[in-house]
Amino acid sequence: MFREKIKELIAQKEGKRALIKEKTNEMRQLLSNEDATDEDLTRAKSLRSEIEAAEKEVRSIEDDLKLYRKAAKGNPAPDPHKRSQNNEDENEEKRNFNAYLHQEHRDGTTGITSSDASVTIPESIIYNPENEIKTVTDLSQFVQVFNATTASGSYPILKKATAQMHTVEELAKNPDLQKPEFLKVAWQIETYRGAIPISQESIDDSAIDLTGLVARNAKEQSLNTKNAAIATIFKGFSAKTVDGSNAIDDLKKIWNVDLDVAYNKMIIASQSFYNWLDTLKDKNGRYLLQDSISSPSGKAVSGINVAVIEDDLFGAKGEAHAFVGDPYRAIILANRKDLQVRWVDNDIYGQYLQAVLRLDVKKADENAGYFVTGPSAASK
Numbered sequence: 039m040f041r042e043k044i045k046e047l048i049a050q051k052e053g054k055r056a057l058i059k060e061k062t063n064e065m066r067q068l069l070s071n072e073d074a075t076d077e078d079l080t081r082a083k084s085l086r087s088e089i090e091a092a093e094k095e096v097r098s099i100e101d102d103l104k105l106y107r108k109a110a111k112g113n114p115a116p117d118p119h120k121r122s123q124n125n126e127d128e129n130e131e132k133r134n135f136n137a138y139l140h141q142e143h144r145d146g147t148t149g150i151t152s153s154d155a156s157v158t159i160p161e162s163i164i165y166n167p168e169n170e171i172k173t174v175t176d177l178s179q180f181v182q183v184f185n186a187t188t189a190s191g192s193y194p195i196l197k198k199a200t201a202q203m204h205t206v207e208e209l210a211k212n213p214d215l216q217k218p219e220f221l222k223v224a225w226q227i228e229t230y231r232g233a234i235p236i237s238q239e240s241i242d243d244s245a246i247d248l249t250g251l252v253a254r255n256a257k258e259q260s261l262n263t264k265n266a267a268i269a270t271i272f273k274g275f276s277a278k279t280v281d282g283s284n285a286i287d288d289l290k291k292i293w294n295v296d297l298d299v300a301y302n303k304m305i306i307a308s309q310s311f312y313n314w315l316d317t318l319k320d321k322n323g324r325y326l327l328q329d330s331i332s333s334p335s336g337k338a339v340s341g342i343n344v345a346v347i348e349d350d351l352f353g354a355k356g357e358a359h360a361f362v363g364d365p366y367r368a369i370i371l372a373n374r375k376d377l378q379v380r381w382v383d384n385d386i387y388g389q390y391l392q393a394v395l396r397l398d399v400k401k402a403d404e405n406a407g408y409f410v411t412g413p414s415a416a417s418k
Contacts, residue, residue: 044106051099058092061085175347176261177268180306181369182402192222193370195402223402225372230263230395256393260377267399269351271369272306272361274401275409285413286318286326292362292408293342301364301406304343311358311412312346315339352409363407370402 065085068078184193204213234252278296280288293303307315312335318326330338334345342362352359361368374396 041110044103044110047099047103047106051096051103054092054096054099058089058096061089061092065089175265175345175351177265177272177306177347177351178371180304180345180365181268181371181399182366183371183373186225186227186372186374186398188227189374190224190226191372192224193372193400193402195221195223195367221403223370223400225370225398225400227372227374227396227398230397231392232259233392257377259393260395263395264371264397264399265351267397268369268371271399271401272365272407273352273359273409275361275363275368275404275407277411278362278408279411281413289362289410290340292410293340296408297363298405301367303362303364304345305339305360305362306345306347306365307360308349308352308358309346310349310356311352311360311410312344314358314412315344358412360410360412361407362410364403365407367403368401368406370400372398372400374398 062085065082068074068082068085074082203215206213234256236252278288278292280286280292297303305315316325316327316337318339320326327337327339327344329336330343332338333343335343337344349355349357352361375394377393377395
């Protein structure tokens, strides 16, 4: 009894998936036509609705399959209309991404297979993997980000005015003022991309939402890409070294004298550099690092806010490095396209998602900061 019902449901599911593929191809042909008419667009929208309805039916059939397979192993007979409470509580965004991931099938390449996802495929228990505890800082929050509408261009930076006005007699002709000067920062969009193949077997057999893991992983890789590009520019600023008994005095000279007073100064410190700052004391034995509610790290030194990032963004683990200056004036990030996950053609039986990121990072104001090496790295 159960076996026949399971076969029937599998046949229904495969039929629906074939229908989804057929309608998806038709919709793509309509949308890829440069001479598409209003009727074509209306038809494409109708197809999209039909595809979504079919996807919903596939998910319903898959739920029924799970219930009947469970019953076939000796559990109580299933109620095909009963649905897990978890499905009702599932986040809408997560459901949409999950549905998108399940919408196509493709008939190998190295990727996520059943063996790779074996820890998520139930045998006698269900194992839900925990994320590794590892903080990843988003460096783009400190720099100037703008949306680029073309593949290349220049970004104008207004230079500081140095000229002065003149005293004149009454009704005398106005003297010419110095024209504003602009520094043009040229940028060229670069494309960063990669693909994550996932076998259909690992998706079908996984006891957890494998699609959510894939989405999160793609986002982490996007963040790592941006951080690497921004950190490279930070490390290209004029280098200074603070070491020995005068280290803190040398550091104060950077933000008191070397940097223009108009800059909105802060310290972006590696963990090792921050650890060194955290050990500094004044002549009365008081720690120089003080609490600050406006600082990203909750700490400030001499009124300068401090942000903490991983050592490996600015160097090797254990090395003390920091950017001291105004990061918003120092770097621009031209963002052409945020992380986009889309289908690419491939001959695997599974899901092949391509992640694309398009941006460029440039130094905007070379006087806006310094790349400082602290004692722990300077002494090596």
